[in-house]
Amino acid sequence: MGDNPHPLKRSSSFGLLPPNMSELRVVLLGNSWSQRSSVGNFILGTTVFNTEGEPDHCQRVSGTLKNKIVLINTPDLLHPNMSEIKLTEHVETCVRLSDPGPHVFLLVLQPEDFTEEHKLRLKSILENFSDQAFDHSLVLIPTPREESPGYIVKFMEDPQIKDMIRMCRYRFLWQKTIDLPELLTRLGQIVKENNGDHVSCDVFKETTSSLPADHQSPKQKGPQTSVIGAVKSAASGFRIVLLGKSEDKQTKLGNFIIGDQKNKKQKR
Known part of the structure; x- marks a missing residue:
């Protein structure tokens, strides 16, 4: 896995947002609409995303925790049958809904179904947002559908998951082992590591x-x-x-x- 094979350690030294920020904008990406929606509902503490029926457009919702948080949930951008034209439309919509730019890309990756094709497509999508997107990304691995002994080791040895974690500067968390304050702290930590800056989506600025x-x-x-x-x-x-x-x-x-x-x- 590299020099740092372990997820981020708990720390209370980071608040949710720097004092001069009014809101935190987070884009949800990944290979499972149900899991992305569940994570969004978990963050906001209420059911705002339907985990069953996947829409064909991006959704933007907001809530107030310690600070205002805005979530932009995306349709299945990793689907192999999605055309480049449709993919571009969705990404442009996501850019508009996160204007002036997202602070964090939360990559909810379901290891059982995350293929090399998914990895390459997700990498391309993030690069289309900005060449700095990986500096603003965090991998969140949800609880597997069926838990079995040694599943954590198994998933951590998956080459596609390992590559995504490496590209995201080894930022990753297991959903099963964290609570909401811990997740919010990690999001705030990414913001502070980037000096409070959001991603500038230059590709779609025009x-x-x-x-x-x-x-x-x-x-x-x-x-x-x-x-x-x-x-x-x-x-x-x-x-x-x-x-x-x-x-x-x-x-x-x-x-x-x-x-x-x-x-x-x-x-x-």
Whole structure:
């Protein structure tokens, strides 16, 4: 496992958040919707995520513990049949819901079903968020569906789990052996190790900056509308996003706007 094969030790020296922070934003990722939702419910102390029916969009919920905490739960981004277009849409939505950026990626990994394909896809997703994403990540291994003697050793020797823990700077916890204050302390520790900074999702900055203000609001829930077309004014650099069901009407409107801007420029 490397120089540090053991999970993080208990420590009371870290509070939940630095004094200048108003909220903690956490993105839940992993290979089991049920487990991610259970962890989210565990953190907030109430049933906010349905552990049975998996939605096809990201969900954002918040609660107040010692400080405000915001959780963004994702659909099954590791599913091999998910197209790259759909995956990109989900990640963009996740970026918007965690605006201006997540503080922690909580990777809930179910070892029984975590394959090499899952590992490579999760690695790619985190890298798409930011090249600093692994500095903000924590692996949480949930209680297995069927416990057996020596299961901890077995899972810790799993090459896919070992690789993910290594990439996350050896930050990992067993859900069975921690309580809520301990988990919150670990999340706060990651924030403090990163000087209170959130992840800057530069890859999708152009997309989110092009959206109207109400689409960037972190309070928005449910799936985001896909961006069908965009018009950029050469005169001022002002960007307009065109949303709707009719591509033909959007094209006509875009041509009208561009033509109108050119006419104004000529009149000047």
